[in-house]
Amino acid sequence: MLEIWQQFKQDYLIKFWNPTAAVIAAGILSAYYFGLTGTYWAVTGEFTRWGGEILQSLGVNTEEWGYYKIISLEGTIFSRIDGLMILGMFAGCIAAALWANNIGIRMPQNRIRIVQALVGGALAGFGARLAMGCNLASLFTGIPQFSLHAWFFTITTAIGSYAGVKFTLLPMFRPPLKLKKGAGQVKQSDPNQAKRRFRIGMVIFFAWAIASIYVMQAVSIKLGFAMLCGLGFGLLIERAQICFTSAFRDLWATGRAYMGKAIIYGMLIGTLCVFSYIQLGMNPKIMWAGPNAIIGGLLFGFGIVLAGGCETGWMYRAMEGQVHFMWVGVGNVVGSTLLAYWWDDLAPVLALNYEKINLLKSFGPISGLLINYGLMIACLVFIVWWEKRFIQKAKARLATA
Numbered sequence: 001m002l003e004i005w006q007q008f009k010q011d012y013l014i015k016f017w018n019p020t021a022a023v024i025a026a027g028i029l030s031a032y033y034f035g036l037t038g039t040y041w042a043v044t045g046e047f048t049r050w051g052g053e054i055l056q057s058l059g060v061n062t063e064e065w066g067y068y069k070i071i072s073l074e075g076t077i078f079s080r081i082d083g084l085m086i087l088g089m090f091a092g093c094i095a096a097a098l099w100a101n102n103i104g105i106r107m108p109q110n111r112i113r114i115v116q117a118l119v120g121g122a123l124a125g126f127g128a129r130l131a132m133g134c135n136l137a138s139l140f141t142g143i144p145q146f147s148l149h150a151w152f153f154t155i156t157t158a159i160g161s162y163a164g165v166k167f168t169l170l171p172m173f174r175p176p177l178k179l180k181k182g183a184g185q186v187k188q189s190d191p192n193q194a195k196r197r198f199r200i201g202m203v204i205f206f207a208w209a210i211a212s213i214y215v216m217q218a219v220s221i222k223l224g225f226a227m228l229c230g231l232g233f234g235l236l237i238e239r240a241q242i243c244f245t246s247a248f249r250d251l252w253a254t255g256r257a258y259m260g261k262a263i264i265y266g267m268l269i270g271t272l273c274v275f276s277y278i279q280l281g282m283n284p285k286i287m288w289a290g291p292n293a294i295i296g297g298l299l300f301g302f303g304i305v306l307a308g309g310c311e312t313g314w315m316y317r318a319m320e321g322q323v324h325f326m327w328v329g330v331g332n333v334v335g336s337t338l339l340a341y342w343w344d345d346l347a348p349v350l351a352l353n354y355e356k357i358n359l360l361k362s363f364g365p366i367s368g369l370l371i372n373y374g375l376m377i378a379c380l381v382f383i384v385w386w387e388k389r390f391i392q393k394a395k396a397r398l399a400t401a
Contacts, residue, residue: 009198013099020262022240026233027270030141033229035277037081037222040145040285041233042137043089043311044128044336045071046082047329051337067129067343084215084223085230091208092234093319098201100239101194108324112173113308117324120307121314121331122338124300127160129339130346131296132287134311135244135304138297140263143376144271145284146368148357151375152293153300160301161248168305205231234316243313245304255390257383264380268373275369278360290354292346307331 030041052062052073062068077083097103108114128134131153133142139157142150167173208231216224236242247259278284287293304310307328309317314332317325339346360368 009099013096013198015100017236017240019240019242019259020265022236023242023259023262023266024269025266026236026242027140027144027266027268028273029229029232029236031144031270031273031277033085033226034141034145034274035282036225037229038282039081040137040141041085041229042082042133042141043086043315044125044134044332045137046077046080046086047125047311047333048129048336048340049073049080049083050077051333052340054333055337062340065340065343066347067340079223081222081226085226085233088208088212088227088230088232089234089237089315090319091204092231092236093238093316094234095201095205095208095231096235096238097316097320098197098204101189101197103197103319103321105321106323108327113324114327116168116173117307117327118331118334120303120305121328122335123303123331124307124310124328125303125332125335125337126339127296127299127301127303127335128311128332129296129336130350131293131300132351134300136311137285138287138293139244140267141270142285142287143267143372144274145286146275146278146359146372147284147286148289148359148362149287149293152289153297154379156294156297157301158248160298160303161245161305162252162301163298164302164305165249165252167302234319237312238316238319241316244310245308245313248301249305251383251386255387255394257387260383261380264376264383268376271369271372271376275360275365279365284358284360286356286358288351288354289357290351291349292351292354295350303335 026041034040048067048071052065052068053076055062056073063073074080075083077087094103108117124134128138131138131149133139133150133153135157136142138150138153143154209228212224212227212231214224215227243259244263247263250256250258251260274284304313307314309325309328311332314325314328318329358368359371362368363371
């Protein structure tokens, strides 16, 4: 029995998970999350609330800002669905990192990286909230909601990330390597430390799971389920290292399309699950399909590449102890709060005068479903084509070298 447990522990708790399977699982889980809570898996809206609450504590009356009237500042992080779900994500990320002994403070190697983290994080946060969602609400969970704005955001995020790749290849972002004595030595891990961390990870996992069940029974089924789903999302993104930045950046920089294809597979399955809930009477989350989604996507795509991580990416890396990504998170909160401050000036021109277009209502349920699937398959075909083209060009360069 002990041998079976040790094998299970090694294969499923310590080793990294298959990204494709994990993203598909995230797509299914996010659909159930929508069905049982009435909202989708999203994070930057809550980050914006955090910024508003910090300003309120400093005496600023943010409740009168138009953006906070849309997303609401009611309650606290412990009483909002998004707030408890995000806390669950942090718990899941920490537990998973401890299981694998993949945790420890790691400082940025150069000061320019901190600047990149703050500026890129702020651009990404600003762009995400301008478009009413990040790589989750305006892409991975936004497209399955059949909102046209998510397609505007996704396409322009790809364009913005391409520009970001070109920009970050400039010499200023490639400081000379500093050789340190002993830098090539491999540090031996302490087996006892790994065991202690694994046990702590299990304590965090079970404590949060038990707390989730308690909240379901004693407080609110929705809040408890949000806590439980957050735990699942956290485990998935850390163990499978799910980062949307790498999906875009790797495609443009190295031709590697593995994560990009995995994300599309997850959306293909998640879309059908969400469609089922909508047909049962759930209201999809539809946002303005205006210049806000286009400009927001460009800023977000450029920002995540400059920062080195998206909203899910910085969350699990920060919980692993990578200080650079903690600064990305700070930048996200700052950027999203700045958007909330300027929303009343920007919204009439960029968002509010444009329609919220639901593909299912505009084209009918079956046609809308087929259009959504057609667009996702077109993206998949493009990714496969780009990957093959990139590899062929690389081989041609090697042959002529």
